[in-house]
Amino acid sequence: MKFVCFERDGTRRLGILTAREVVDLWSLGASHALPQAARSDLAALIRSGRAALDAVRELAETAPPEARLPLSDVSILAPLLPSTILCAGSNYHDHNSEKAGTPISGTEPEFFVKTSDCVIGPNAAILFDPILTRKLDCETELAVVIGKSGRHIPVERALEHVFGYTIVNDVTARDRQVRTSPTGFTWYELGRGKAFDTSAPLGPVVVTADEIGDPQALALRTRINGELRQSASTADMIWTCAELVHFFSINFELRPGMVIITGTPAGTAWSTDGELGGRWKAQPGLVPAKRYCFPGDVIECEIDGIGTLVNHVSAA
Template sequence: MRLATVEYEGRPMAVVERDGGLYRLDGPGDGTLGALVAAGPEALRDAALGATEEIEAGRRLAPLRPGKIVAIGLNYLDHIREAGVRPPESPLVFAKFPSSVIGTGEAIVIDAELTGNVDWEVELGVVIGRTLRHADKDEAMAAIAGYTVANDVSARDLQFADGQWVRGKSLDTFCPLGPVLVTPDEIADPQALVLRTRVNGETVQDSSTAEMVFGVAELLSYCSRAFTLEPGDLVLTGTPWGCGAFMDPPRRLVPGDVLETEVEGIGVLVNPVVDADASPGRR
């Protein structure tokens, strides 16, 4: 199933894509996709199978607002090679704040008073559908609600200067997600998906999840031994080679750029880049 969240009559609405149309999902809670994911895989499946009301497509929103975002650094062999570092012996875990989430079509906002070095990172995002604690790999895979495209936008100057990564990774608008959440039955092998990033139409990242040091199952199992993963949580699984910070000469995003991030079988996120003065929320 391909699930999404659209704006409909002024509010978010969960939908399922089917036969070229969008069909309204009804379920527990506030009817959002996040509430359906939290209700469990059976509730999500029943809502999708029972969806018969077709609606006109509205503006796409992020599929859901994660409870927490767990991210993994240096998890692609080709990225490790370009960065000139040693592969980690265990997953490198950090966090992004959920307030950084935006959807496709929304703008990545660069505040020049905070950062002058903003980079892109296409990633496979994994949304949790069942509570995971001390899970083995099989349990971890069975708990996945779906996969989405993510962009771990990063303020490299803040990231490297702070010595830890949370602030540089969590600025508002620095976590585009979408355009859909694809259920596991449609992804035959999460370790065999092509990932790409384009900046103004130029391909800058082109790799495969086969390059992961730690695969999806191992990452979820590893994290669940340290902390509980809950329904609606998002795990970002790392980015491949092609980040601007490691190019020669280095590249960075600037206002006016258009960023496209893509994962095979899921879709393409499109996000323009603007400066903070052009953002509607700027005071």
């Protein structure tokens, strides 16, 4: 199933996306297996467990016409507002080869955090704030939505803890992130460089894990103003989704509704920025960035099986 959130009659609602319509779970009425909160909030639905999810499947199949809304009439919001977004940087082989590295690049996941304050939904504006950054970069990333709690989760059991997958655009202030000492030592300031208003566009849907199958076999693309900047497969990850679930579960008890983002492939604007150590390598079909993102730019983040997350950049 594909879950979406949207606004109707002034309330945030949860729905199931079909080919041409959204089934409004709020309009389906009460169900003993589907608490009221689970009809408007995906995290609440996930926490309600398997019985609630099975009830949703059944209710969606028998939904009356008044609960079926044309997709063209619905304004889609971020499908989830996770309290915690656990982030793994430097997780694609090709991306590591195109940028300035740190001593840990490619040897362990670069661990940073974003919060729900960073999240915006599809078609919302990514704010360009020149006081914060003049090197605003965008990155398409596969996002893992946790479905079952766990701590110290073994790799071989990790995908059992996954509810589904979505897309996150890991918007980054490169001139805040990449720092170099006078002696040439490079390090990353991942706080100010990664976590700020509108730095985590998320959506457009959350797809349940059963519809994705192998998360290491998904094609990923980024287009900026129609130009193809990134095109790769999640097979190029250094650490798989299962390995990242294990990795983050050492620090946190992973809980339903938490999100893990899994890194980005080659083709960022950073790769063409010699000042910050970029080392662009030509790849078939990819257009090298001539600059970072500015107001008016349109960003399309696409992953097969999930969809396309579209946002625009706007002046703060």
